[in-house]
Amino acid sequence: MPLSVGPKGTRDFFPEDMALQQFIFSSWEKNSRRYGFEPYEGPAFEHLDLYTKKSGAEIEEQLYFFKDKKGRDLALRPEMTPTLARMVASRGNNLRLPLRWYSIPRLFRYEKMQKGRLREFFQLNMDIIGIAEESADAELIAAAIDMMRVLGFTAKDFKVRIASRTLLDELFILCGCAKEQCCKLYSLLDRKGKASPEDFHRSLSAVITERNVLCKIEKILDSQTLDDISRCGGTLPSLKTLQSLFETIDLYGFSEYAVFDIGIVRGLAYYTGIVFEIFDSTKSMRAVAGGGRYDNLIEHYGGPSLPAAGFAVGDVVLAELMKEKGINPSPTGRSFCFINVLEGTDPREVITVAQGLRTAGVSCEFSLKKSSLNKQMKIANAARSPYVLFIGGEESSQGMVKMKNMSTGEEMLVPRDEITNKMAGLFSHHQL
């Protein structure tokens, strides 16, 4: 294994890669904040128990786990929700509800590598705890849609596909399914996208052996809209909830982004009600985001019984989709202002100007070794500095600093004691 390469499935972020990463993170943060969510964080590894005690078996297979030097079983966190549930449970009834929490954890899953899938990645998690009403699901879906909009996506680029586990339950029971068949149907449905229609029909008939039940189930699974559903089970309470959810999303002005999709069940076992996933419009990629209601989880971790809902969005698929749609944040320069020093200049003068600029918050650098103007300009170019100052020479002895705008080529002389204010003004304008 050559030492120059990091472990499989991980990434090195060179400064030129950080522009996109920081654009994603700052968009996530900005959007979470404006929806009134507060940040939280937890450990990058947890007691293995935290994951194995929960039923989502697919997660277990993907864990990086190990023993520490005292023999404790630990695992790198594959998702944030167990940590969130543990933290909420640990405070018992001492938290003032509802909670609106977000986090941007680094996560780890030992998975087969494929497009949009790495073994180390980041997620935005947003959760609302303490609200049983579908208004919380609507608020989360609205926040997820706005998160995509902040990143530059439009209604042509993506859709939120929404369904309800309880609605499926009620429909299956209505069709005459037994309780234990429902679970099997979920896992079938979860893998539906990966199977051919024939294979899916075959697997379905293996679970549902009575012909007329099968027939009803297939009709339900073919539903394209909530109206289709209401024809089979118009009075089901979960249908009312889902209808109200879509009405609320409409109040947010986001109906063009949201569609009903009966096939969304979410692989993880802990969801209890409304579930949703964000896909690119053509569904050519894995889900960009996913979430839903998990009303039993916090109690499961020893906390009080609290209604909860949330979603997560990963950075890897998102970055792929941004690339595909041509969304590219412009890379920022390393320093806003590069100070070029003419030969024979007193170093005191250079450092004084630099520290003045830095104190005013202006990002600034100068060559740390004596070099020709030519070489200094090369460093300034590598640093992508939009402005270069020239200190020394005749202008300096007259108390002036030459300032060059690197994009227009324009040059001007600025009095030495005005340079900080001048650059600070240009810098704050540039930041907007």
Added chain:
Amino acid sequence: MPLSVGPKGTRDFFPEDMALQQFIFSSWEKNSRRYGFEPYEGPAFEHLDLYTKKSGAEIEEQLYFFKDKKGRDLALRPEMTPTLARMVASRGNNLRLPLRWYSIPRLFRYEKMQKGRLREFFQLNMDIIGIAEESADAELIAAAIDMMRVLGFTAKDFKVRIASRTLLDELFILCGCAKEQCCKLYSLLDRKGKASPEDFHRSLSAVITERNVLCKIEKILDSQTLDDISRCGGTLPSLKTLQSLFETIDLYGFSEYAVFDIGIVRGLAYYTGIVFEIFDSTKSMRAVAGGGRYDNLIEHYGGPSLPAAGFAVGDVVLAELMKEKGINPSPTGRSFCFINVLEGTDPREVITVAQGLRTAGVSCEFSLKKSSLNKQMKIANAARSPYVLFIGGEESSQGMVKMKNMSTGEEMLVPRDEITNKMAGLFSHHQL
């Protein structure tokens, strides 16, 4: 092991803990940026080799390491420098020098828990690669000092203690030490602070058996200033370098923050020249930050031979010191604006106002379930919102929104179509 507790040596950051954490991180980032440094990041785990091939043995004992499912030996990163060196080495000569890079990695060390020491923590790393001159060391020391200043520390609170490995080498040789004795002297010196003067003398005499050499060495180790040193070895090249470093720090205006301390050697084996540590003024705690020159490391990892210097500062000791000095960032509210809804109000109206505010970037929330004004005010208080809007009732039917400033108690009526602008103005003022 109760599930409500995370692994030993890790932290849960509840929203109220995040204010301090985010203040530290944003100060680190702001300061790095204004010094013209660019961000980079790497994997949270690396191939075990990356750490074991380097000589710093104390790090090995502290590693969390494990095998992945293919039997690869991996380790959670205990420090960032090996990843930095690997990344730089992997690009060979294709990087445009000098590099000014910073990162804020999450790190892991299996250490005995004590004050200021956890098993999972964060660091700021700042490095300059490609400059052999002490101007780079001065720039880094200035950046470290300014980082402390941004956080609110003064020259009364901390000192940068500076020494030089090459100077020590040259002095030891000058005194008549053999090369192999130098290494032993380093490790003695590194633990000097933990030993009594008598124990230190005893250990020293065990390494240096010739009486007159021992005498000279003890005199050197008693040096308090560079002038003391120049009396023993006035012409040593490293002394000139160190003198020039202090002169440059003076040009930055930071001489009150910097002192010479012959006892600083830095435990890690890879340092080659100037080394420094930041301590609180009374040296009552572990070092807050440490760094120095490591000119051989990148070549050691298979890259080109490149001069390099850098430092790291950890969040744990820093937060302890902030607490001790009474530096407390004021916690921000969860939402800037809480919308209170009077009974019987059309939900469309509430969501429209909320989405208008959010689109303008104003952090805002409203109650997600119908509750009394009293209950809503309780949520607004929990959210520490500085402003509360009241929607509904008589004012609403006249096209007005009542706005309450929660700190002054002042109330005013604002026309509905002006509320977004009004709040956005207050919000941007609040953010400054």
